[in-house]
Amino acid sequence: MIEKTDVVIIGAGPVGLFAVFELGLLNINCHLIDNLDKVGGQCAELYPEKPIYDIPSRPVVTGQELTDELIKQIKKKFSIKLVMLVTILV
Numbered sequence: 703m704i705e706k707t708d709v710v711i712i713g714a715g716p717v718g719l720f721a722v723f724e725l726g727l728l729n730i731n732c733h734l735i736d737n738l739d740k741v742g743g744q745c746a747e748l749y750p751e752k753p754i755y756d757i758p759s760r761p762v763v764t765g766q767e768l769t770d771e772l773i774k775q776i777k778k779k780f781s782i783k784l785v786m787l788v789t790i791l792v
Contacts (some may be wrong), residue, residue, distance in 0.1 A: 715746075
């Protein structure tokens with residue numbers, strides 16, 4: 703099965719999720735690939751309850767809160783193709 707997209711983003715952590723949002727604003731379709739079984743990367747997997755203090759406009763947010771809010775932001779405007787549990791060999 704061949705699927706067409708404009709951009710493939712490797713890594714479903716906060717940076718990958720924000721990239722999906724920014725690309726969506728430009729009407730660029732993308733697929734998001736990660737080797738974990740859920741989105742959020744290290745923020746959600748390793749320290750979901752740990753406070754993060756270096757996110758612009760947010761005095762403090764946990765890793766899971768940041769992940770949830772990024773997903774919510776994406777889903778309000780765009781559809782997203784997630785491909786999880788994938789290892790990419792180069």
